[in-house]
Amino acid sequence: MTDQSAVEPTRRRRWFGRGEDGELPLSERLSALRAAVEVADGRLELLAVGDARVLLGKAGARRAFGDGTVVALAGATGSGKSTLFNALSEAEVSSPGVTRPTTGVAHATVVGPDPQDDLLDWLQVPRRHRRPDAAPAGLVLLDLPDHDSIRVEHRLEVDRLVELVDVLIWVLDPEKYADAAVHDRYLRPLAGHAGSLLVVLNQADRLTPEALAACRADLRRLLDAEGLAAAPLLTVSARTGAGLPELRDRLAGTVAHRRAADERLTADIRRVGGALLAHTAEADPPAGRSGSRGGAIDETTVADALAGAAGVPTVVQAVERSARRAGTATTGWPPVRWLRRARPDPLEAVHLASHQSGRTSLPPATERTVAALDLAVRDARDTVADGLPTVWRDELRRASMTATVGLADRLDRAVGEAVRDGGDDPAAPAAWQRAVGAVQWVLLVVALAGTLWLLGLMVLGWLQLDDIVPLPRVAGLPLPTLLLAGGLLAGLLLAAVCRPLVARTARRRAARVQQRLTSAVAAVAVAEIGAPLAAVRADHDRFRAAAQRAAR
Structure with missing residues (x-):
């Protein structure tokens, strides 16, 4: 062979070497891929997730079946694949012939004392030929059916085994080396597996040296264009034996290195990890106030929308009216207090009085408040979804829809606890109102004393005994009259003076309750809306980190 040794350094690197220093071990790649699948389970309907599950199963099975190296010969009808297989096996294991298709099921040649039965059972290869005393020990060489067979089951068998073997030797012939069927369906998808792929241009004896060089150069160009620049290309002739020593040497080196299975799994994990990574954000934006990635959620807007839907303004008004009612009744003129108390308590009307429990009886949210809540939730979701692909946006949409289920009950409970259990x-x-109330009772007693005194004087005057009891005077006015008038006037004046103070106290009470309600609704907004959205974004970040680690 002419120029097989004069290849670029990248093409002459070890077939299945450990790679660059610091390369991630296979066990860690598998752990990363498993972590990505765990995040995706039940939420991401992606073909790549299914591929990852299959690959994890394959990896677990492959690593359990010893350290044999499975090398498969694949090719088209008439490429001389079976003849090459027999030459490498040094026996007539697979029968080449003119009748097509020639190879219907895979054949195996097991080299070395270990029969590799468990491994071949897993591969479902029934036909086995053993060479226990030959070298390299540990080689399991497969002859696959023709990939272009007219029998569908043959093509399916090729597809199945191509995914399972450790090393794939693709055998091409000078006539069909550029066949789009093999390049589009098999070689191009293996671009990430160049380290576990060897391309053999067979039947070199059919060409002149000049034609062989041109054919090899054209095939090399095709492989490079398909991302397979690192895949070695050998020219051999299974019939004459030309090029077979170098092919055997490569196989021996691969088996001796005993890392072909791990290298193939590594390439598969990188491919699947890259496919998973395609369904993540291109970069991690800074964390928002909610702790999630993406933009910062405007929690105030969400809380305000929830407050409107929960009827917080109605509750605040009810608290102010109830406090004013109670304060006015306490500081007002005692004989007319019953008029105030006869009116229904605004808090009791909405089932928020301290002695009441259970659900409130607040009116349902209006269409306007519901629309405002929907808009706020959608804006929060879109903010968290910044930069995410569709599959994760759909997951955020499902999370937000789930979060709003039963949200009215959680808001009602939060409002009730904030009002009833606020301390x-x-x-x-208030204390000053109770003090004023006590003064009002004193003034009432004074007015009653003056009234009774005057009534007594009237009785004495009717009995013409008014001269018997002296009538005290103050500044010329009878003392009983002063007591009656003073008590009445002072009580009414005190009630009038306290009215604005009662209103201010009621407003302060309402403001304190509004603060508690705002905090309670904000907690619901974070727990029921912000947290689920942040959890989805955090899961995306974990998924992306795991996929990156698997694909690196």
Whole structure:
């Protein structure tokens, strides 16, 4: 052979070497791929996830069946594949002939004392030839059916074994070396497996040296264009034996290195990891306030929308009216307090009084507040989804839809707890109001004393005994009259003075309750909307990190 030794350094590198220093071990790649599958399970309907599951199963089985090196010869009808297989096996194991298709099922030649029965059972290769005393020990050489066979089951068998073997030797012939069927269906998809692929141009004896050189150069150009620049290319003749020593040497080196299976699995994991990585964001944006990746969620907008849907403004108004009602009744003129207390308590009307429990009776959210909530949730979802591909946007949409199920009940419970269990009863009178109330009772007693005194004087006057009891006067006015008038006027004046103070106290009470409600609704917004969205984004980040680690 002319120029097989004069190849570029990249093409002469070891077939299945450990690779660059610091390369990730296979076990860690498998762990990363498994982590990505665990994140994707039940949520991402991706073909690549199914491929990853199949690959994990394959890796577990392949690593359990010893350290034999499975090398498969694949090729088209008439490429001389079976003849080459017999030459490498040094026996007539596979029968070449003119009748097509020649090879219907895979044949195996097992070299070395280990029969590799478990491995071949897993590969489902029934026909086996053993060479226990030959070298290199540990080689399991397969002759696959023709990939272009007219029998569908033959093509399916090729597809199955191509995915399972450790090393693939693709045998081409000078007539059909550029066949699109083999390049498009098999060689181009193996671009990431150049280290576990060897291309053999067979039947070199049929060409003149000039024609062989031109054919080899054209095939090399095709392989380079398909991403297989690192795949070695040998020219051999199975009939004359030309080029077979170098092919045997390469096989011996591959078996001796005992890393072909791991290298093939590594290439497969890189391919599948890259496919998974294609369904992630191109880069990790900075974390938002919610802790999620993507843009920062405007939690205030979401909380405001939830507050509107939960009826927080209605509750705040009810608290203010209830506090004003209670304060006015406490500081008002005692004889007319029953008029105030006869009116229904606004908090009791919505089932939020301190002695009540269970659900509130707030009116349902209006269409406007529901629309505002939907818009806020959608904006939050779109913010978290910044840069994500469709499959993860769909997952965020499902998470947001799930989060809004039962949201009304959670908001109602949060509102009830914030009002009833806030540490104080919004309708309970303040200390100063109770003090004013006590003063009002004193003034009432004074007015009643003056009234009774005057009634007594009227009775004495009717009995013409009014001269018997002296009538005290103050500044010329009878003391009973002063007590009655003073008590009434002072009580009414005190009630009038306290009215604006009661209103201010009620507003303060309402403001404190509004703060508690805002905090409670914000907690619901974070727990029920922000957290699920952030969890999806965090899962995406874990998925992406695992896929990156598998594909590196």
